[in-house]
Amino acid sequence: MIKTTPSVCPYCGTGCGIGLRSDGDKVIGVEPISSHPISKGRLCSKGWSAAFATGHENRVTSPMIREGEGFRKASWDEALTLIHEKFSYHRDHHGPETVGMISCARATNEDNYAIQKFARTVLKTNNIDHCARICHSPSVAGLQQTLGSGAMTNSIADVGKADVIVVFGCDPTESHSIIGSDIMKAKEAGALLMVVDPRRTRLAEIADVHLQLRLGTNVALLNGLVNIILERGWEDKAFVAERVDDLDVMRKAIAEYTPERVEEITGVPVDQQIQFARLYSHARAAFLAYGMGVTQYVSGTNNVMSISNLALICGHVGKQGAGINPLRGQNNVQGACDMGCLPCQYPGYQQANDPAVRDKFAKAWGTTVGQIPGMTSLGMNEAMLDDAFHALMIFGEDPVLTDPDQNQVTKALKKLDCLVVVEMVMTETAQLADVVLPAACFAEKNGTFASCERRVQRVRKAVNPPGECKSDWQTIAMMAEKFGAKGFGWANSEEVFNEIVSVTPIYSHMSYPRLDESRGLQWPCNTHHPDGSPVLHERSFPIGKARLIPVHNLPTAEQPDVEYPYYLTTIRLHFHYGCGSMTRKSPLLERESPKGLLFMNPRDANNQKLFNHAPVGVRSRRGYIETRVVVTDQVPPGLLSIPYHFFDTPSNQLTNDAQDPVTRMPELKACAVRVEPLARDAEPKSIHTLRALHEAELAE
Ligand SMILES: Nc1nc2c(c(=O)[nH]1)N[C@H]1C(S)=C(S)[C@@H](COP(=O)(O)OP(=O)(O)OC[C@H]3O[C@@H](n4cnc5c(=O)[nH]c(N)nc54)[C@H](O)[C@@H]3O)O[C@H]1N2
Ligand SMILES: Nc1nc2c(c(=O)[nH]1)N[C@H]1C(S)=C(S)[C@@H](COP(=O)(O)OP(=O)(O)OC[C@H]3O[C@@H](n4cnc5c(=O)[nH]c(N)nc54)[C@H](O)[C@@H]3O)O[C@H]1N2
Ligand code: SF4
């Protein structure tokens, strides 16, 4: 019998509602939900194709243990016994700082909560992190300091209530397509659209103002804009007087960013700077969205704080249609952060370095918790290279493809005594594992996702998982039993959620029935806001007054030079998602973009005598890949862009892992490369072929 189960799209943080159409244990299609508050009957092509991601072909369906170069099937009991042996040995003999876990921003809150609870109470470590590290960790750290909360301040619906929309270092038509379409609609209805991006994105093409700054010069531009506004007295004086601290410090610190100097650094002409400053500061309500073009820099946290400075002096916070809005990327990356899958934070952003918080959780969980400060994901990689970290459990992430500097990451993971990967498919990372455990996908389990607008929504099981696949919280519960740990004996996902609610104040008035009634609730949802909070900071900030924190412009860690003359930035394509493990199962999405590509300006192509689709090698100081050129004026001369979804053409062969000192966010958006033309009729080789050739050469 065919039925439709209401759920949530498993891809981006927009959180669109989908109906999963199933026949027996097969998801046969997806339909939009017209009454959904965000998607209102719309889906993008990834949402429409979500059924393909659940297909049983190429799924991992039973535990597997490494045997030589390959794997053999194993029982759950055998796999868990091995994991128990390895992890408890290293925890007890080398210390809890030598073991750790990576949780999954694609999995549910219930899964993520269970994973961090296991890390803290069973492994006794704070080495728990996830992909927010290389995504919006600078937003969490930066906005926490300036506003007291690191999440999107407003809601997606506010796009339609703004008179000015700023799209700063994000590409929503590709990455949050339904929000992208809301922005287009708002522009048609009369809102002004201003885009700040070194590339000519689709929104930049239709924008009223496009500030096409040089790569990595956000702070200089933002300081310049703040300077123009303060010099001309365009700031919101009443808001600043009442709700913001440290204006004088700010004024002094940024006086050196004159429009002329800013033009020199950023390439943005003085008159465009003034135009932007005037329109943004005079807006009734300006909605500012930002993304990876802000965070994925060594100056990521500074970039976020300077965005916050601009919005605060203009009073565009704490009211409808405005806000500082980091568009959180993954379907549940907001939730994985809310659940405390971060080394420094327990559920609900309670600080791990506060002994009172640790005591509170130890009491609630009826056991002791890890006391030593935890490492970030890249910190754990470095410790592996130093032989100071021995056993890692990764739930649904593919760092070999998605972390910077692929060759280093691979080297680090190979040094582990035990790598466990809990996955739906054999990703590049799973292929390096000692144990692979089979994971149920979003359509095969119950739980909740938190979208970018802090909306916690129900995800429902439409079909049974194939083979022996389990929800991640069930896997954790079985593992805990093997370790003899108590406190994981939940009967179902609702019991996990009720425990989450009991220890997470920002979720305290949520329950499954309440989430059902209201199609999700936006946190904080507590005694003060029992029906949730579409707009944050309306009357005050969690830290009382907001802070203006002046920061200075820093160059990117690597810059083009004679040897590596281009800047390279990595981007997303509409049709593919993350490591591609789910979208690349869809023949429809593969038809649209089947291969890795390198985008290059016509002037550069001409100089190098390259034609559209010419095969090329791309080399950085760290690695080499082969791909084809797309000649386009989307990128200015001197800048190349490359999508990061293709395991055969991995952009992270090239990227630099230089890091933001505050959050250890790597500089995924800027590195230096050169382009080496291949013979006109050559077929670009995949990384696997290149690696095999290299190894054969070494052997000779
Ligand atoms: N189709 C698709 N959608 C996705 C994803 C996906 O893989 N595929 N992933 C999801 C995830 S995890 C995330 S985090 C989001 C990310 O969503 P976005 O933030 O939109 O992601 P990126 O494509 O990385 O885009 C960043 C933009 O920053 C610009 N940029 C680069 N450097 C600078 C700079 O110095 N200053 C400024 N102002 N801009 C700069 C780039 O040109 C690019 O347009 O997307 C989510 N949605
Ligand atoms: N060069 C470059 N690199 C980047 C970026 C960039 O812009 N440029 N962006 C970075 C960003 S913002 C992000 S968020 C990361 C994303 O990096 P990843 O998190 O590594 O990428 P995903 O494709 O989201 O991988 C998720 C994996 O989770 C599995 N999965 C899905 N659902 C579940 C589940 O319920 N349980 C389990 N156990 N597994 C599941 C999928 O099969 C998939 O293999 O990439 C980062 N890497
Ligand atoms: S915009 Fe995001 S959540 Fe909505 S259908 Fe597309 S991928 Fe899914």
Ligand SMILES: [Mo]
């Ligand atoms: Mo992300």
